[in-house]
Amino acid sequence: MKLLFAPQSPFARKVRIVSIETGMHNQIKPEVVTMIPGKQSDKNSANQIPLQKTPALILDNGIVLFDSRVICEYLVGLGKQNDLIPIELNERAQVMTLHALADGMCDAAVSLRYETWLRPKSYRWKKWKDAQCAKIQAGITWVEENPNCLSGPLNLAHVALASCLGYINFRWPEAEWLVSTHSLASWYEAIENRPSFYYTRPTIAA
Ligand SMILES: N[C@@H](CCC(=O)N[C@@H](CS)C(=O)NCC(=O)O)C(=O)O
Secondary structure (H helix, E strand, O other): OEEEEOOOOHHHHHHHHHHHHOOOHHHOEEEEOOOOOOOOOOOHHHHHOOOOOOOEEEOOOOOEEOOHHHHHHHHHHHOOOOOOOOOOHHHHHHHHHHHHHHHHHHHHHHHHHHHHHOOOHHHOOHHHHHHHHHHHHHHHHHHHHOHHHHOOOOOHHHHHHHHHHHHHHHHOHHHOOOOOOOHHHHHHHHHOOOHHHHHOOOOOOO
16 A cells, blocks of 8 residues: 655645554555646656545555545554544544544645645735634544543544644744643643654654
8 A cells, every 4th residue: 555645735644643553564665756736746646636636545356445544444443553543432433533633733724824825925814814714723622621532542543633733833932822721731741652653743944
């Protein structure tokens, strides 16, 4: 299998952590691709991704899987340990809700990045930028007010949330997103030391 990904992408980081946690990483060849809205993608394999978004997983039979939620579910299904997605309906729905929240925060963060990095200065719209920050902040507040969602063994939503927090801290360290949180900050500090998280942390500023 081949994973097309951008090293800084929080969605790709989630997939990479899941691949390690499920023991599937040894069967996946990583390939870095650059996909930026409005720019030509730099790899032939990118032609197989209609939305021009990473990550994407190319299976050995040529089938292409996207997006990150689909890839994570696939790897959890294939992998050795299945605790990342609970089987019991209500537990699963709660994990998937937190997963959706974390992905929504990532969508806001990636949009914010494009707005402040890609969009020409004269077209930037402060209200829109503030609205993306508010979504990220609201997600942080929701988790802080529902600390139970952080407890229990590692699940897919934990991976998604930590990947998102890793991305916003990496892109905007000065914003100190977690400074007024309590449970979330200490949870995040601990989880970032887990080998799969440490190994995949975003380090390349691009
Ligand atoms: N919902 C998608 C989101 C993926 C996504 O937004 N990826 C970004 C990189 S972090 C991307 O490829 N952006 C390129 C574009 O929007 O054209 C997923 O979960 O995989």
